Amino acid sequence: MYVEMKGICKKFGNYEAAKNISFDIEKGKLVALLGPSGSGKTTILRILAGLETQDEGDVIIEGKVINDIPASKRGIGFVFQNYALFRYMTVYDNIAFGLKVQKMSKEKVHERVMEMISLIGLCGLEKRYPDQLSGGQRQRVAFARAIAPNPQLLLLDEPFAAIDAKVRKELRSWLKEMIRKVGITSIFVTHDQEEAVEVADDIIIINEGNLEQMGTPSEIYKHPETPFVANFIGTSIVLSDLSGFKGFEEIEKGKKVIVRPEFVEAFKSDNKKFHDLIPAAEEGVIEKIEFRGSYLEVTLKVGDVRLVTNRSLERRSISVGEKMYVLLHRIYVFDEGTAQRYKNSLLKDVDIELM
Amino acid sequence: MKRSREKIVKWLLIGITVIFLLFMLVLPMVEVIYRALKDGLETYKTALTAKNTLSALRVTLIATVIALTVNTILGIIMAWQVTKFDFKGKNILSTLIDIPFSISPVIAGLAFIMTFGRSGWAKPVIDGINNALGTDIVLVFSVPAVVLATIFVTFPFISREIIPILHAQGRTEEEAAALMGASGMTIFRKVTFPHIKWGLVYGMILCTARAFGEFGAVYAVSKARGKTFTLPLEVDALYMSGTADSITQAFAVSSLLVGMAVIVLILKNIVEYRGKSKKSV
Incomplete structure (x- = not known):
């Protein structure tokens, strides 16, 4: 393992920002630390960088415990949330800073800086000051500044948070491509699940200082291990009583149940494709x-329960107040901190993956 | 209707301000210059070159230069540690810095006498140091005492100017520099200093202005005219002598302070202007 965190604990006063966090990251991976704001993900990143000191636990890079190595000697590149570009230095001097600190010769510094500037596509802007750049350009400079000294590990704290939604998407794929190109192990912090899923190879989900789950985006999506993860990833509805639903009679009342839009199918009574499934479906409005x-989000009322499903625009038009059959084919049930997938018992013989 | 009422209010407020400034500030200043020059340039020159005046000017300049140097260094250190580090008692410390703003300077001066004077508790310490080093430092009724009192009164000016700038700037630029392996000194020179440069100069100007004009604290620790008096004390002494000549001389010396104040004001405006135009780059 390239980067390892072992039993990291950190308290700020009474607030526990990290509770026994452990994970490994392989070399060359792009990993997202995902969690709601205040979950402790930034603290973990800062501990890794050496900007905070853990109360307990070890930070290990390439098999070496680096707890006592100061931030300046760890050789880690860091992109700050607000970029923290040196305001009184030009783009050129910002990128050159880390190289000059290493006492590199002037020619080499120049060569590397120009290489970085052309890599981030900002040729001709090297004499500008950060104030004269757009948000996206600043982020590119911050990225170039962080990787110019050739760090072995790149950490990014909410790299897209300060950019408007339009540019954000474009920058996401840009950054992913850049990191691939440079081939640097990277960890970024985000509170945006869409961002994590789109950019990262692996996702580490953090909540209230706990590591909830680590895995590839599809693993986390398909097999959430904790109620928090199931709720946090994807759009979910939390229910506590499903006893009235056909096919879920054995679910005890009071157990926490999570339903995603893709677990719900709504169809008209004359729909031929789903005709055989009517016995397993409920009636809803x-x-x-x-x-x-690109789709419709449809909220249906089934008894006392509200369910949400997404409907393709290619299907027949529907209207508010219309009666529909609502088929719930799958749910997540949570019991004592573990999540279980549960299939509609009346659909035992139907391969719902094929629907 | 509304527009014209707004206009009346505007001119009314401007009028009040102008009248106030005219009577409270401008006319008295003009009066000082007028009185100083009333008996002709010759008298003016004599007053300025009198032994006591020159001595007072010397003491004032010594006190100002030392106070400025000490407070610049201390001010940067204090502002730095208050804004860039977290520690217990930080708020108390940052309140302590403001004490000279809230305490009467005379009390500060008297406190110095109580501490370092003949019956003060720190007297044996000073004596010990003098014995050991073979020096003869006296910390009351002496030039060093004037310097100390001036430092005390003026020390918040610089840190108070820099603290808000450092606060607004946050710590991330320094952290970014540190992560790239820069030393503390490099970080200060290349990253922090450009931010605080104009604030620092501004604070130094305010500090200088206050050091020139300080009266109360210095009055308490300086009693020897022609030796430890500063310009404001000399003005007071001349004025208190009460003869027609000495009063004219008092105004002549005062005009010196007014002149210094005007220079400081001009400098302050230049700095403010440069600081602003620099920011908008």
């Missing part, structure tokens, strides 16, 4: 239809 660009 459309309460709300919202247009989401």
Whole structure:
């Protein structure tokens, strides 16, 4: 393992920012630390960088415990949330800073800086000051500044948070491509699950200082291990009583149940494709239809329960108040901190993956 | 209707301000210059070159230069540690820095006498140091006493100017520099200093202005005219002598302080202007 955190604990006063956090990261991976704000993910990143000191536990890089090595000697590149570009230095001097500190010769510094500037596509802007750049350009400079001294590990704290939504998407793929190109092991912190899923090879989910789950985006999506993860990833509805639903009679009342839109199918009574499934379905009424660009988000009322499903725009049109069959084919049930997938018992013979 | 009322209010407020400044500040200043020059340039020159005046000017300049140097270094250190580090008692410390702002300078001066004077508790310490080093430092009724009192009164000016700038700037630029392996000194020179440069100069100007004009604290620790008096004390002494000549001389010496104040004001404006135009780059 390239980067290892072993039993990291950190308290700020009474606030526990990290509770016994342990994980390994392979060389060359791009990993997301994902969690809601205040979950402790930034603290973990800062401990890794040496900007905070853990109360307990070890930080290990390439098999070496680096607890006592100061931030300046760890050789880690760091991109700050607000970029922290040196305001009174030009783009050129910002990128050159880390190289000059290493006492590199002037020619070599120049060569490397120009290489970085062309890598980030900001040729001609090297004499500008950070104030004269757009948010996206600043982020590129911050990235170039962090990787110019050739660090072995790159850490990024909410790298897209300060950028407007439009540019963000473009920058995400840019950054992913850059990191691939440079081939540097990278860890970034984000609170945006979409961002984590899109950019990262692996995701580490942090909540209230606990590591909830680590895995590839699809693993985490398909097999959430904790209620928090199931709720946090994807759009979910939490229910506590499903006893009235066909096929879920054995679920005890009061147990926490999570339903995702993709677990719900709503169809009209004359739908031929789903005709055989009517015995497993409930009757519901459309309460709300919202247009989401490429699909419709449909809220249905089934008894006392509200369920949400996404409907393709290619399907027949529907209207509020219309009666529909609602088929719940899968749910997550949580019991004492573990999550279980549960299939509609009336669909035992149907391969729901094929629906 | 509304527009014209707004206009009336505007001119009314401007008028009040102008009248206030005219009577409270400008006319008295003009009066000082007028009185100083009333008996002709010759008298003015004599007053300025009198032995006591020159001595007072010397003491004032010594006190100002030393106070400025000490407070610049201490001010940067204090502002740095208050803004860049977290520690217990930080708030208390940052409140302590403000004490000279809130305490009457005379009390500060008297406190010095109580501490370092003949019956003060620190007297044996000073004596011990003098014995050991073979020096003859006296910390009351002496030039060093004037210097200390001036330092005391003026020390918050510089740190108070820099602290808000450092606060607004945050710590991430320094952290970024540290992560790239820069030493503390390099970080200060290359990253922090450009931020505080104009604030620092501004603080130094305020500190200088206050050091020139300080009266109360210095009055308490300086009693020897022609030896330890500063310009404001000399002005007071001349004025208190009460003869027609000495009063004119008092104004002549005062005009010196007014002149210094005007120079400081001009410098302050230049710095403010440069500081602003620099920011908008």
